[in-house]
Amino acid sequence: MFKLPSFPQSAEEEVVGVSRRDFLTGALKTLPGAALFVGLLRFSPAKAAGQALGALPGTDYDPAEHLYAYVIDINKCIGCGRCVKACALENKVPDHFYRTWVERYVVSEQGETIIESPDGGKNGFKPMTPGFHVAKAYFVPKMCNHCANTPCIQVCPVGASYATPEGVVLVDNKRCIGCGYCVQACPFGSRFINPITKTAEKCTWCYHRIAKGLKPACVEACPVGARMFGDLKNERDPVRKIVAQEHLDVLQPEKLTKPRCYYLGFDKEIR
Amino acid sequence: MNKGHYRHLLRALILVAGACLVFFLLRAFLIPRSFGKYGFFRGDNLKEQADIPVVHGNPQACAECHDEQVKMIASGPHAGVPCQDCHAPLTQHITEEGIVPMPITRSYALCARCHQKLDARPKTFPQIDFQDHVAAKGKNWESEDICLNCHRSHNPLKKK
Known part of the structure; x- marks a missing residue:
């Protein structure tokens, strides 16, 4: 019959209970496991997350000191497609794939809408004949919205997709297995599988540029200032002022993804 | 037990x-x-x-060698147009092998990218119907550098 071991009360019981030899061998056998358990707990990611921040090694750039936002002014965009071209050159984006692209919206008085983006707008736009009287028309630059509540990170099965402390959504292409879940999860179509590396790729807000104090290539390339990028933690940043004071819209607010990419001059036809 | x-x-x-x-x-x-x-x-x-290397250089870097051109652009309506837009990224110019000449595009297609009249462009932005504009002046539409016959790309409203 099974009986729970009790503390030895006397010398006789000790003999019946665990012998010294058994205790020592048992302890020796379990000790490495226990030690490993305790040792590995110290490397637990849950414990380390949110601390141990500091400048990236070898740089004076501290990710925790920034929180970025992107503002696109639709009223200013002239649809030259320079941003798309600059992005492709800067990030070596393969042909027919786009980390950012420009769409042309042509709307009739009845509300018929033509939306087009020939080659992502990389080579600019040609005059078009929509077949109706144009009531309004405008260009809408699009890109990854770097959502604060992003579906693409949630669906990644290997933890390759992540958000940095600065609010940039990135893909670790050494972890990515190219399953494409994130490509499907993104409601904005901002991701694609790179045909060469076979991993997910997306706008990084030119992380390699912003970490060096430069602006993203698309922002630098815009000749009319329709694209603006700034740091919400920098009190002198004009973008911080715009985000705080202007009437801004985001794409697909009903998806509750909380984009960090804001639009000025938004229109109800934009989707 | x-x-x-x-x-x-x-x-x-x-x-x-x-x-x-x-x-x-x-x-x-x-x-x-x-x-x-x-x-x-x-x-x-x-x-x-x-650590990924940048391709487009700092826009202020151009003035280090091309002060004259940068000043000319800044004085005209093209002040907001970055050099690397019409030329090429800085790293194609300053390479490990030395300085490689920047490509200079003289084609009207480059001008048309921004200034071809389109419904979707903001009404306040200067734009022209290229065919009308060129035909009105009696010029040859076929020539590639048609725009540069009259305009300076760095300061387009200044008489040539």
Whole structure:
């Protein structure tokens, strides 16, 4: 019959209970496991997350000191497609794939809408004949919205997709297995599988540029200032002022993804 | 209680300990070292991303050698147009092999990219119907550098 071991009360019981030899061998056998358990707990990611921040090694750039936002002014965009071209050159984006692209919206008085983006707008736009009287028309630059509540990170099965402390959504292409879940999860179509590396790729807000104090290539390339990028933690940043004071819209607010990419001059036809 | 029952317990204990050992060994092997340094991701990737070399240079860098052109652009309506838009990224100009001449596009297609009249462009932005504009002046539409016959690209409204 099974009986729970009790503390030895006397010398006789000790003999019946665990012998010294058994205790020592048992302890020796379990000790490495226990030690490993305790040792590995110290490397637990849950414990380390949110601390141990500091400048990236070898740089004076501290990710925790920034929180970025992107503002696109639709009223200013002239649809030259320079941003798309600059992005492709800067990030070596393969042909027919786009980390950012420009769409042309042509709307009739009845509300018929033509939306087009020939080659992502990389080579600019040609005059078009929509077949109706144009009531309004405008260009809408699009890109990854770097959502604060992003579906693409949630669906990644290997933890390759992540958000940095600065609010940039990135893909670790050494972890990515190219399953494409994130490509499907993104409601904005901002991701694609790179045909060469076979991993997910997306706008990084030119992380390699912003970490060096430069602006993203698309922002630098815009000749009319329709694209603006700034740091919400920098009190002198004009973008911080715009985000705080202007009437801004985001794409697909009903998806509750909380984009960090804001639009000025938004229109109800934009989707 | 006899010794045999402790054997059972010990066996179970060893099995559990073994399973734990395998689990934590696998875990230690599969989870990258820098995981969790900055957040729930491999921290080293931030450094890898930040280390990607830039292609487009700092826009202020052009003035270091081409002060005259930069001043000319700044004085005209093209003040907002970055040099690297119409030319090429800085790293194609300043390379490891030395300075490579920048491509200079004289084609009207480059001008048309911004100034071809389109419904979708803001009404306040200067734009022209190229065919009308050129025909009105009696010029040859076929010539590639038609725009540059009358306009200076760096300061387009200044008479040539």
